[in-house]
Amino acid sequence: MKTPINGNDLLAIGFAEGTILGIALKINRGRNGFTREQMIDHYKAILENPENYIDDKIFGKLAIALIEKANEKPEDFIQLNQNPDAFSAYGLDHIEQGAINQMKVAMQLPVTVAGALMPDAHQGYGLPIGGVLATKNAIIPYGVGVDIGCRMALSVYDIPEDFYFENEAKFKRELVAHTKFGAGHGFHGQYKSDHSVLENPDFETNSFVKNLKDKAWSQLGSSGGGNHFVEFGILEFAKDDAVLNIPKGKYVALLTHSGSRGFGATVAGHYTKLAKDVCKLPDVAKNLAYLDMSSSLGQEYWIAMNLAGDYASACHEIIHNKMEKALGATVLAKVENHHNFAWKEIWNGEEVIVHRKGATPAGKGVMGIIPGSMTAPGFLVRGKGEENAINSASHGAGRQMSRTQAIKTITKNEMQSILKDHGVTLIGAGLDEAPMAYKDINMVMASQEDLVDVVAKFTPKMVRMADDGSRED
Structure with a gap:
């Protein structure tokens, strides 16, 4: 089979978007001895007479799924609200x-109270990345996301800008020595870190969570893959900040972005599957399957999610502590915020569950960090508490x-050229994380002036990321 059959080929012969399309494509990826034309003929025949294929070794699962689908009734599913709020x-x-389409579907859930879409939004699984959704007594695992508790952390040092440029080799050595990247990668033996999060009794919640503790320990203090990074940069305060007690000026700072590693990803996958089993939604909304907060499953996930958040925070704390000690620096201020999480908050006088999947908490006076790319500035911000945005901003x-598009369209020379133009030293990272793959951060910030005030501007100077193409993010 020279040219693989893709989703568009199957849609063209009558398959519909959804679970069945996925089953059909999975069959096509296996070595089954059929030519492309023969496979297409079989697909057509199964659509017309699935009962003829029930006992077929290759196509039996697809045939059964088609028959079950044909016998589904609307009353088998939770009905979506056909007149949702804007x-x-x-x-x-x-x-x-x-x-936008994903957000429209999320607004149709019977448990939805309010929603908002941030200016950095793009399509994800279930809730879009950059989506904020408030629900009544319900938690959506894919509304939180796969990398539970992913966060930003910033340490501002008492180190002037000039010192960085005079000692770049030292900063590079410490960055390489005290960070670890790559999906699945962790520490072993004497190199493992210790942290009080490992003593959290919530690891004893059930056997599933308990069995993840060793993996969590091995990856404690590491950063994973995808868009996670540890970087040095120059943080500029245009005026004195009384809250942080930092005078106007430029300071060397450490900025980190990563989450709960394999622990959080495994929790997300497990409870999403369970949610889909107990919350039967139409295909268009199936990845928004939710758990009732009054149920034991809902409480289990809530505890595991919060534990993953604490674990992600511990990973950042270890990295920042190592770097502070290695540099012999004094930390003037620390700021940390997370996304890919759910919070109990009051909305219009009632308690709701606010899911921020790739969105920064921006309640009144709440500090946050909004990064750009490896060459674009990031911003230290203070929330304005805008209710229409459900107290949120972009992440x-x-x-x-x-x-995939970035890898196909951006060359190494183009990436190296833009890094050179911005005076950025890069350790690791693939073309999928090239600056050109991201929106203009200044446009994003201009779109949310009602949501946050800018406190300081961070300019990246030395960035480390995973260089193995791993996708944890």
Whole structure:
């Protein structure tokens, strides 16, 4: 089979978007001895008479799924609200239609109270990345996301800008020595870190969570793959900040972005599957399957999610502590915020569950960090508490190119050239994380002036990321 059959080929002969299309494509990926034309003929025949294929070794699962689908009745599913409330959106002209469509579906859930779309939004699984959704007594695992508790952390040092440029080799040595990247990668033996999070009794919640503790320990203090990074940069305060007690000026700072590693990803996958078993939604909304907060499963996930958040925070704390000691620096201020999480908050006088999947908490006075790309500035911000945005802001610039598209269209020379132009030293990272793959951070910030005030501007100077093409993010 020279040219693989893709989803568009199957849609053209009568398959519909959804689970069945996935089953059909999976069959096509296996070595089954049929030519492309023979496979297409079989697909057509199964659509017309699935009962003829029930006992077929290759196509039996697809045939059974088609028959079950044909016998489904609307009453078998939780009904979506056909007249949902509108959601707020910021920078709508720069948000892809797929993300907007996903948000529209999320607003149709019977448990939805309110929604908002941030200017860095793009399509994800279930809730779009950059989507904020408030629900009544329900938690959506894919509304939180795969990398539970992913976060930003910033340490501002008492080191002037000039010292960095005079000692770049030292900063590079410490960055390489005290960070570890790559999906699945961790530490072993004497190199493992210790942290009080490992003593959290929530690891004893059930056997599933308990069995993840060793993996969590081995990866404690590491950063994973995808868009996770540890970087040095120059943080500029245009004026004195009384809250942080930092005078106007430029300071060397450490900025980190990573989450709960394999622990959080495994929790997300496990409870999403369970949610889909107990919450039967139509295909268009199946990745938004939710758990009732009053149920034992809902409580289990809530505890595991919060534990993953604490674990992600511990990973950052270890990295920042190592770097502070290695540099012999004094930390003037630390700021940390997370996304890919759910919070209990009061909305219009009632308690709701606010899911921020790739969105920064921005309640009044709440500090946050919104990064750009490896060459674009990031911003230390203070929330304005905008209710229409459900007290949220973007979590970054947001992708304008998929990883696959970036790898196909951006050359190494182009990436090296833009790094050189911006005076950025890069350790690791693939073309999928090239600056050109991201939206213009200045446009994103301009779209959310009602949501946050800028406190300081961070300019990246030395960036380390995973260089193995791993996708944890």
